[in-house]
Amino acid sequence: MKDQKGWINYKTGKSYIWKTSTKPWHTQYVCMHPKKFGLTEEQILKILAGAGWVDPDNGKPNVPDEETQKSFEYLKNGVHDTQFELKDHLEKQGWVQVSHEEYTGITGGSMKASERDLHSLAKIIEKKFSASSLDFTSPHVGIMLLGKRGTERINIKDKFTWKSFLNTGKVVKQRSALAAFR
Numbered sequence: 001m002k003d004q005k006g007w008i009n010y011k012t013g014k015s016y017i018w019k020t021s022t023k024p025w026h027t028q029y030v031c032m033h034p035k036k037f038g039l040t041e042e043q044i045l046k047i048l049a050g051a052g053w054v055d056p057d058n059g060k061p062n063v064p065d066e067e068t069q070k071s072f073e074y075l076k077n078g079v080h081d082t083q084f085e086l087k088d089h090l091e092k093q094g095w096v097q098v099s100h101e102e103y104t105g106i107t108g109g110s111m112k113a114s115e116r117d118l119h120s121l122a123k124i125i126e127k128k129f130s131a132s133s134l135d136f137t138s139p140h141v142g143i144m145l146l147g148k149r150g151t152e153r154i155n156i157k158d159k160f161t162w163k164s165f166l167n168t169g170k171v172v173k174q175r176s177a178l179a180a181f182r
Helices: 026-032 041-050 066-075 084-092 115-129 157-170
Strands: 004-009 014-020 095-101 105-109 142-146 154-155
Touching: 004 026, 004 084, 004 115, 014 154, 026 041, 026 066, 026 084, 026 154, 041 066, 041 084, 084 095, 095 115, 105 115, 115 157
Parallel strands: 105 142
Antiparallel strands: 004 014, 004 095, 095 105, 142 154
């Protein structure tokens, strides 16, 4: 299985997943395909300008200029990957970055997602990645979902806990495989 990553919207159920080991980066993908995320290049430029990505000598605050355009091109070409204000904008809309790596499992999260939102995200992850078929016997493989402050990190290391979370939205106390035989 090749590594995969992408974006999932837990509010709408939309997802864009691609097989990759490196590029395109998450932010690069958004800049290459803004319409898929309900954006235009002009809106992304305004988000970048609002974040202060303007020429400090010649630019005007919140108004896209040549420096903003250059920054956008860097994001679009994969020179830069992270842009927190753009990510924050996407998270407010329900978008979550996800990664599925063969030897570590699945990670995803949003600083805007509640535990209920993470439950919705988990259901989509199960459909897209067949997460129940992960090799949970490996100590390094698991599913980690991160939410907003106050929502604990959901770190699942066994199939029983994953199935239970999918069904109830609650994380049961995880036990070791040997504990079942005591």
